[in-house]
Amino acid sequence: MIHTTGQTKAAALGEQECEAVLMQGIAGKDRQAFERLYYSYSPRIGNFLMKLLKSPELVDEVVSEVMMTVWQNADRFDSAQGKLSTWLFGIAHNKALKALERGRRHRLEQVLETEESGFGEDEWDDAHAGLGYAGPDNPERTVLGWELGDILLWALDQLTPEHRIVVELTMTVQCTYQDIALITGCPVNTVKTRMFNARKKLAELLIKRGYSPYDIEEAR
Template identity: 30%
Template sequence: MVAGTEKTTDAPWVAEMRRIRDDRDRAAFAALFGHFAPRVKAFLVKSGAEPSVAEDCAQDVMVTVWRKAHLFDPSRASVATWVFTIARNRRIDLLRRDRRPEPEDLTWGPSHEPDQSEVVEMNQETERLGAAIASLPEKQRVLIEKAFYGDLSHREIADITGLPLGTIKSRIRLALDRLRHAMR
């Protein structure tokens, strides 16, 4: 590859990503999907996934691209690198899931409905957890909410907040310790 050509060939995809990020532009996403989804599927099949699993995973990857477009940074990676990194991570998740052992005794049929005391207990625990989260120092509470309610990784939180990754990890660890003690 000639030096600088990646930036040139990536420029249209960067523009599409910006339109997705800034305007939630469906046409831009359709173009990105049309180009990358078949390539992601082929990548997954070559890495050992069944074609039907690769198809589902490729669609999931593209949904992630749509949902997390705000995290794309063209100064850090090309669009293709970013998309295929998501695909690689999703493939690793699938492999981990497939390696989990199945429980020996699966119960079939409808599960029992919780009785009223179980419902009350779950509601009380939910309220206690909400109060414990609300009582966290703001710097910790905000990060816990981003990590668990926003479903963001520590790296994504660091990118969004501009805080060092170590600070993010420390604050979340301290917050989880406080929550553990509060829920005892």
């Protein structure tokens, strides 16, 4: 339990011990400890999920799922195995993949309906990528205010969830590659390969849209 004396003691401990004490409190069904965890970690988890899921409502739902899982399984956290944030992002990663899968199925149904109604696949892709018909080669893009960074954002959205997750954990959450391996349950080499392939795919997409990936920096 995290009480006043517990908090004083925890402050003197290292981060790892502090996390262990917090999780022991939650395992003992201490709601104050749980509330501390929620406000300490959910912003990072929520922002990570936002990059993947895009919808605040969906992120609310997945953050709730993550927190419920933490409440029910707090006793399984072992600080010797890794940081609390790694454990939490591991749970969030699994929940995000499930949510993305649900979204994929939903979109698939929409595509089938769209195809039946005669709406072309390319048109659908562009519309859902948020680009409309104003690609970089199209003069309209200037009118609509498209900037080079938007193209990169669009390209990121085209990555597979596995590639996207590695990119976001690296660039947004600023994880080490070792932590990403723990979060995603993959070997370290797989993490590096996924990142390399994600970069390759991004470069291909940028070239497809008329940009050299190496010109972006210079253009800015």
